[in-house]
Amino acid sequence: MLALSDAAWEGVAVDYYHGETRTPEWRARVSVMGEVPVLEHVGRKLTQSGAILTFLSQHLGRFGAEDREEELRWLLFDNHKFTSYLATWRWLVSFTPNPDPAVIAFFRARLENAFRVVEAQLAGRDFLLGAKPCIADISMQGYLHFPQEEWPLDMTGFPNITAWIARFRAMPGWQPPYTLLPGARFPKPAAN
């Protein structure tokens, strides 16, 4: 969102993988939710990516949908079923030592259902709500730009999603996540 909006921003490294965001100190100082991302702006700290995107769309005047209700509906769907399941499944298949196959299969099935919903929504539309991208697109696209070997879903059945990803890659300012946040790549754990 910040890169696509040509905003002035910089990343701040957080030791997420060793639990920095889950410490009592972090929960007291930043957010009881114990999470990243965090947007810091003029002394305020805001968490929850959907709330950050909503704030930025108003603050920057970029990527706000005309239909705010529909935008919220897709932000909520994303947080419940799309990025939520994609992020958990990626974490399990790529960064968890000895993940349980039943849990992987459970999330994969739910993820595929969510992908089918988005694939259908994108039929005849360049972006989720029509001709222009909005923050709901940005919310959903985030994890789709991690290297696909980290989320090895067969995309054969999802040509609309594949084209939608390509549309984002072609947008001015677009950069892949490990270019935007060089320290964010995390190591493949050894199975034990």
Add this chain to the structure above:
Amino acid sequence: MLALSDAAWEGVAVDYYHGETRTPEWRARVSVMGEVPVLEHVGRKLTQSGAILTFLSQHLGRFGAEDREEELRWLLFDNHKFTSYLATWRWLVSFTPNPDPAVIAFFRARLENAFRVVEAQLAGRDFLLGAKPCIADISMQGYLHFPQEEWPLDMTGFPNITAWIARFRAMPGWQPPYTLLPGARFPKPAAN
């Protein structure tokens, strides 16, 4: 929300358990997301409970928080981690034939993390954002009013959440879900 707001409404039975909301016809006529709840109002149909609550808070002038950003932040947290995990775990432990124990354990651990966040947030507050309930409270409370044998979480460590549930039960208009929607109770499946 509708009962607490003394709004005029009626429930419409949907055969969710046999997939009515996941048919192509439903997706075309109501929502591509294939879900309930659906709010129908003057010919429009709106899905996603968080979007419905946001609409109703504006339409009815009830339960809207002064801090809309914080309200959205908790609505998103609820959709990602609180009701989302609670609803899935309840479904697995109470209404799924032969659920996988590893999947149950995975959701239970995530659910307990989410409960700890809400327990901490409620310390010194009657409701999530302070002295008054808002739609984020209503969003999170929904599943907490199903009979507790359906979501058998040990609540010993969550006195703030327990008191918060009791505050809702004491609100004018409050009714338990199976009283509001008598047809919504679903049968315990036989293990096979």
